[in-house]
Amino acid sequence: MRNLDWIVLVTSLVSIVAYGLYRSRGSDTVDRYLLAGRTMPWYAMALSIMATQASAITFISTTGQSYVDGMRFVQFYFGLPIAMVIICATAVPLFHRAKVYTAYEYLEKRFDGKTRTLASLIFLCQRGLSAGLTIYAPALVLSVILGWPEHNHHLPDGSHGGDVHGARRHQGGDVVGRAADVHHLPGTAGLADHRDSCCCRRPVSFGDAVFLAGAAGRLNAVTTTFSWNDRFNVWSGLLGGTFLFLSYFGCDQSQVQRYLTGRSIARAAWACCLTPWRKSPCSSSFCSSGRWFSCSTSSSSRRCCSSTPNWRA
Amino acid sequence: MPQLPQEPDEPPPFLGTWRRVYTAILIYLGVLIAGFYLFTRAYR
Numbered sequence A: 001m002r003n004l005d006w007i008v009l010v011t012s013l014v015s016i017v018a019y020g021l022y023r024s025r026g027s028d029t030v031d032r033y034l035l036a037g038r039t040m041p042w043y044a045m046a047l048s049i050m051a052t053q054a055s056a057i058t059f060i061s062t063t064g065q066s067y068v069d070g071m072r073f074v075q076f077y078f079g080l081p082i083a084m085v086i087i088c089a090t091a092v093p094l095f096h097r098a099k100v101y102t103a104y105e106y107l108e109k110r111f112d113g114k115t116r117t118l119a120s121l122i123f124l125c126q127r128g129l130s131a132g133l134t135i136y137a138p139a140l141v142l143s144v145i146l147g148w149p150e151h152n153h154h155l156p157d158g159s160h161g162g163d164v165h166g167a168r169r170h171q172g173g174d175v176v177g178r179a180a181d182v183h184h185l186p187g188t189a190g191l192a193d194h195r196d197s198c199c200c201r202r203p204v205s206f207g208d209a210v211f212l213a214g215a216a217g218r219l220n221a222v223t224t225t226f227s228w229n230d231r232f233n234v235w236s237g238l239l240g241g242t243f244l245f246l247s248y249f250g251c252d253q254s255q256v257q258r259y260l261t262g263r264s265i266a267r268a269a270w271a272c273c274l275t276p277w278r279k280s281p282c283s284s285s286f287c288s289s290g291r292w293f294s295c296s297t298s299s300s301s302r303r304c305c306s307s308t309p310n311w312r313a
Numbered sequence B: 001m002p003q004l005p006q007e008p009d010e011p012p013p014f015l016g017t018w019r020r021v022y023t024a025i026l027i028y029l030g031v032l033i034a035g036f037y038l039f040t041r042a043y044r
Helices: A003-023 A030-038 A042-053 A056-089 A091-098 A103-110 A113-146 A150-161 A166-181 A184-200 A206-215 A234-251 A253-260 A265-303 B018-042
Strands: none
Touching (some): A042 A253, A042 A265, A056 A091, A056 A113, A056 A234, A091 A103, A091 A253, A091 A265, A103 A113, A253 A265
């Protein structure tokens, strides 16, 4: 880690916490704390919904999945647009008109307190386990980069991920975070190029990388063959993905809270409608980064033994 | 029994009606799948 890397790391952590504290002023009622007073603009809701789906583990796992298995993973997101249309037409108006603070409060109104308690407990257990993984994965990466024991990274990661300042601070941080994410993809490609240069001092051209990946059968973004044993194909993406995203956006409080913060049903629905336009291209970019890593490292290891690389010959 | 959900009470900022917005999203999905399919075929 160079001094500049440290400055970027510390500045980003401190600025996000400081901005969150600044934005959380005035969150002194339940309505303001949980729903930001229902005043969030549609673009903040849209960016926050996208940010909630993209944690540090997304950048690591999606890229890693593509490194190992090619681009098939993008089919997983084919169900997202269908699910968002259904959510906009059903769940968003339903929750807004019920005037609830959480998705589980609606369950109590619709059924009873026991249903609410059970659903809340399942959500908390599942979210707790998920948060543990989300914090642990970046800690592993940082431990490799810094050469420190893994447990030293959990505290700053946890403080970064923790949220005690309400919806306004959370969504404000998400908007800033999304803007920062734009820089992650070129950064990843740059890292791949850097690693490649370290191996051979000669970068892999884009054409060579695409050719190698295609020859290895890893640019398999769409698989039309139906198989019960195949996790990622266009049919599992459309059918399974739709139900998965319906449950995620319709029942998971981390998503429901986002679109409950809107001033009106229309603004909340519009924010949800914008999600699919960004998510699939984003995921394919992560997968492409993984493929780039794979091609860079494999071609580098071969090229180190060869003075005349010609991959297309 | 709660009321069945209805369409959002305001028109969307673009495209005029919610039906057009939903149609645009589904067309986008079709274009996305077709694009990825052609990409897969091109580099197979």
